[in-house]
Amino acid sequence: MRVVTAAEIAELDRRATEDHGIPVAQLMDAAGRRVAQAAEVLLRERGGRRVVVLAGKGNNGGDGLVAARHLRGSGAEVTVLLAAQKQEFAGEAARALAAAAEAGVSLHVGDAEQHQSMIAKADLVIDALFGTGFRGVARGEGAALIEAANRSGRFILAVDIPSGLQADTAIWDGPCIRASATVTMGLPKLGLVLFPGAEMTGALYVADIGYPQALLDAVPIATWLVTAAKVQALLQPRRPDTHKGTYGHVLIVAGSVGFTGAAVLSTMGAARGGAGLVTVAVPQAVYPVVASKVTEGMATPLADDGSALGPSAMARVDELLASCDVVAAGPGLSTAPGVARVIEELLGRDKPLVLDADGLNVLAGRADRLAKARSPVVITPHPGELGRLLKQPTPKIVDDRLGAARTAAARFRCVVVLKSAHTVVAKPDGEAAIVRTGNPGMASGGMGDVLTGALAALIGQGLAPFDAAVAAAYLHGLAGDLGAQEIGQVGLLASDVADRLPHAIRRVQAGLQVDPIHELRD
Known part of the structure; x- marks a missing residue:
């Protein structure tokens, strides 16, 4: 499912009218009917028939007024609180206002105290104050109605976007x-x-308002939501006549003194992600610990400096590369000089490479080396790590995660998995995917190590790097959701998530996973 900016949806509206002959009034009526459709469902579920609509003077308010008229016709007790004087409404919004009044909808304007009382008594509040074109800070009567609705504790159904939220940046200034x-x-x-912005949205309904499929196909939209159906299409069923070599050999280079868990968890992620074979190469100093913890993977020691990889470790890594299909490097490695040397060398080898954690930290200040890699690279930074690569403060990355991921993918010519709530996956041509699985219980150590291993496993099984990144991020988040449902978010461990990766894969392959998006159509 594609995701649009304010400019892209405005272009769809323009072309729907100019190229396909769909009047603005028809689009507004369709939008209002869909809002009324959702409102009817919510009223049945929650009980009650009292609806208060907050309507601005633009087309978003027009959508709300159409919904008010339809709800009135179906027997609801509907009151509209106007954020502007009636004479300020123009165009299709003015026509919607007149039609609502003719249908007997109660219209009110300008009495803040009365508005607060009406909102407090509603069974459902419909927010149709500001739409996708909103910029800046809500003021005046619009701001007062927003604050009154939020104070009321009533169930609020927003039309198109919560009023005050900016459609492109997911932030609000007032x-x-x-x-x-x-x-x-x-x-x-x-x-x-x-x-x-996602936390202000609530349950998400996507309404079909009659855009022709030819129009949707003609407008270039570079961002999309990852769905279970998309991931299902990427995960091919296993044939009966296969063996461990069919599903790839993953080499993991990880660990140092004090960070043995990273090596173990990334190995678990690869194994649970379906890799046929997993070799984990670690500094000699921690080899006994890792070898005793890894059962399904094959542990092997590398030359070290007493705690982390030494400069001569690459000789053994090169031997291991000969029999592997993909390399994952970085979890728990430290930023010792030997680590930097190994990462630099891996960028020059002919194996797909997944870089995480210290595999990225050692490139800070010389991240452009990524663009010169011999084979495909996927990087999996959190905002702080990406900030170091781009030489930008972390808050700037957080404020525009989609833009930051796209910038890094283009600059470094690699796939970027920017880990966060609703992870962003971007590739150099600007295409980007947003992953909505996952939960706050996954905000703990080791989660990224599991993702790194799972991602490498999917590349080893033949998925293209971008597809593997999309699927791994979705499945990793879903495994976390399954774990949270079973044992709760608090105390959820990275090993819990690794153990549930097969369950996540099975659910998606069997078509059992339902994404939390409700589609409204005939």
Whole structure:
């Protein structure tokens, strides 16, 4: 499912009218009917028939007024609180206002105290104040209605996007509706699926308002949501006449004194991710510990400096490369000089490479070396690590994760998996995917190590690097969700997530996984 910016949805609206002859009034009526459809479902589930619509003077308000008219026709008790004087409404919004009044919808404007009382008595509040074109800070009556709705504790259904939230950046600079659910028109907007905006969105409904498929296919949209169906298409069923060599040999270079767990967890991630064989190469100093912990993987020692990889470790790594299909390097390695040497050498070898953690940290200040890699590279940074690679402060990365991931992918000519709530996966041509699986219980040590191993395993099984990154991020998050459902978020361990990767894979392959997006269509 593709995700759009405010400019992209405006272009869809323009071309729907100019190229396909769909009047703005028809699009507005379709949007309003879908809002009413969702509202009817919510009212049945929650009980009650009292609806208060907060309507701005633009097309978003027009959508809300159409919904109010339809709900009135179905027997709901509907009141509309206007954020502007009636004479300020223009175009299709003015026509929607007149139609609502003619249908007997109660319209009110300008009495803040009365508005607060009406909102407090509603069974459902519909927010139709500001739409995807909103910029800046909500002020005046619009701001007052936002604050009143949020204070009320009522169930709020936002029209297209919560009022006050910016569609492209997922941020807000003033009052912003905290929606319980959002009906978005045509396609999801970036601000609804990226944080922090995602926490203001609530349950997400995507409404079909009649865009022709030819139009949707003609407008280039570079961002999409990863769905279970997409991942299912990437995971091919296993044939009966196969063996361990069929599913790839993963080489993991990881660990140092004090960080043996990273090597073990990345090995678990690869094994649970379906790799046929996993070799884990670690500094000699920690080899006995790792070898005693790794049962399904093959541990092997590398030359070290007493705690971390030494400069001569690459000789043995080269021997191991001869029989492997993909390399994952970085978890727990430290930033010792020998580590930097090994990572530099791996970039010059002809094996696909997954880099995480210290495999990235040793490239800080010389990250452009990634663009010169001999084979495909996937990097899996968190915002702090990506900030070091791009020489930008972490808050700047967090403020625009999608843009940062795209910038890094283009600059370093590699696939970027920017780990965070709703992970972003980007590739050099600008295509990007947003992964909505995962939960706060995964904010603990070792989770990234499991992802690194699983990602390498999928590359070893034949997936292209970008596809492997998308699938691994989705399955890793889903495994975390399954773990949280079973044992809770607090105390969820990275090993719990690794152990549930096969369950996640099975659910997706069997078509049992349902994504938390509700589609509204006829």
